[in-house]
Every structure is written in structure tokens, then in C-alpha cells.
Amino acid sequence: MNKNEVKKKDIRHVSNWVYNEQDDTYICPNNRKVPFKCYSTRTDKYGFLWDFKIYECEDCSDCPLKAQCSKAKGNRQTHYNTVYEELKAKAQTSLWSVPNEQIYARRKIEVESVFGHFKGNRSFRRFSLRGLEKVRTEFGIVAMVHNLLKIAGILQLFSPEQRKMKKIPKKNSTFFFGIFILVTY
Ligand code: SF4
Structure with missing residues (x-):
């Protein structure tokens, strides 16, 4: 069973409950x-x-499912962010449509590792600027630095000192350097 299938069976998730729009009430x-x-309203960090x-919930006392459903001492509460949930549903519908699903599968292979590197190794987890144009510029700078560091790493890898240490003949190093440059671009 994959993660999504497990989530669909988890009774803690309100998305698996029945919702009655007329009364604005869930049935647990x-x-x-x-x-x-x-x-x-909450303010985050x-x-x-x-x-x-x-x-x-109107009454969680004596519920046989309490241990699986909630750790709350009293009645179970659920906090629903309407804007976030609407955007999430829209993104999910878009992601799982046929052409987008294929693009999304490619994204995992081609770009996720770069984003992971930005976030995990370079600690770039949040934009400092706001607005599409400014965010585009900020991301452009981050991407440019990433590429410059990659080139610096490749140049260092094929530096005379490294070649001497790893005993790589000059003609081999030129060949591999050429391959690296082709792959990078
Ligand atoms: S703990 Fe409360 S909300 Fe959860 S299943 Fe039981 S009665 Fe329903």
C-alpha cells in the first residue's frame, strides 16, 4: 500500500470523513x-x-475509536484552513491530470534534487522578497550561484593538483572535463 492509500484509510484525517455542507458539519x-x-486566527513564526x-465533535466520551482518532483529553477538534485546503485541492487536481502527471514524474528526476540541494545544503528555504518579479530575480541569483559553484567544483576536480593526487593523465582529464561541461549545460 502506498502513502496515499494509507492516508485514505486513516480515520484521523478529516478528508476521509463525511461532510454535510448544509449544516457545515462533519460526521466522524x-x-x-x-x-x-x-x-x-494564528500567527506563525x-x-x-x-x-x-x-x-x-459533540461527544467523544466512550468512543471505541478514540485512541486511533485523537490524543485530546476532551472532544476532538479539527482546524480547517479554507484557503490552504482549496489551493491544495486545486493543485492536486492539476497534478494528477494526464499530461501534468507525466511532467510531474519527470520533475522528480530532473529538478527535485536541485531544489533539495538548495533547501538542505544551502539552507535556502524561504524567499526574502515578495511579488512575482522580485521572487524571479531572487531565484535567478540563487540558481546562478548554484551553477557557479558547480563550475568551480568541476574546475577544482580537474585542477593539476587533483590530477596529480588521483594520477589522472592530462588527456583523460580533458575528455572528462568536456563531458562534464556538456552535461552541465
Ligand atoms: S474520538 Fe470523537 S471524533 Fe473521533 S471517532 Fe471518536 S467520537 Fe468521533
Whole structure:
């Protein structure tokens, strides 16, 4: 079973519950009502405001599924961010459409490792600027630095000192250097 299939069977996930739009109420796996309770706003550590709708189960006492469903002492609550959920659903629909699914599969092979490198090794996890144009420029600078470092790494790899240490003949090193440059571009 893959991760998505496991998630679809997990009773903790509200997306697996029945939702009644008319009453704005979920029906939990124990068949109890989880109605809308109130709105709430939170500020995250970056200063962004997040709006939530809070739903609370009418009665979780004596529920045989409590251990699987919630760690809360009282009734189970669920916090629903309408904007985030709508955008997530839109992105998922777009990702799993036929042409996009193929592009997405290629993305995992071709560019994910570069993004992983930016985030994991270069600690570039969030843009400092806002607005499409500024973000484009900021990302361009990050990508340019990435490419310059790659070239510097390749040049170092084929430097006379490295060749001497690894005993690579000059003609072989020129050949491999050429291959590297072709692959890089
Ligand atoms: S813990 Fe509460 S919300 Fe969860 S299944 Fe039981 S009754 Fe429903």
C-alpha cells in the first residue's frame, strides 16, 4: 500500500470523513456530529496570519475509536484552513491530470534534487522578497550561484593538483572535463 492509500484509510484525517455542507458539519468515523464551532486566527513564526475554522465533535466520551482518532483529553477538534485546503485541492487536481502527471514524474528526476540541494545544503528555504518579479530575480541569483559553484567544483576536480593526487593523465582529464561541461549545460 502506498502513502496515499494509507492516508485514505486513516480515520484521523478529516478528508476521509463525511461532510454535510448544509449544516457545515462533519460526521466522524464513530458516526457522531462534528459541527463548526468558531473561527480562529494564528500567527506563525514568520509573522504570517492563518485563518482557521474550528470544528468540535459533540461527544467523544466512550468512543471505541478514540485512541486511533485523537490524543485530546476532551472532544476532538479539527482546524480547517479554507484557503490552504482549496489551493491544495486545486493543485492536486492539476497534478494528477494526464499530461501534468507525466511532467510531474519527470520533475522528480530532473529538478527535485536541485531544489533539495538548495533547501538542505544551502539552507535556502524561504524567499526574502515578495511579488512575482522580485521572487524571479531572487531565484535567478540563487540558481546562478548554484551553477557557479558547480563550475568551480568541476574546475577544482580537474585542477593539476587533483590530477596529480588521483594520477589522472592530462588527456583523460580533458575528455572528462568536456563531458562534464556538456552535461552541465
Ligand atoms: S474520538 Fe470523537 S471524533 Fe473521533 S471517532 Fe471518536 S467520537 Fe468521533
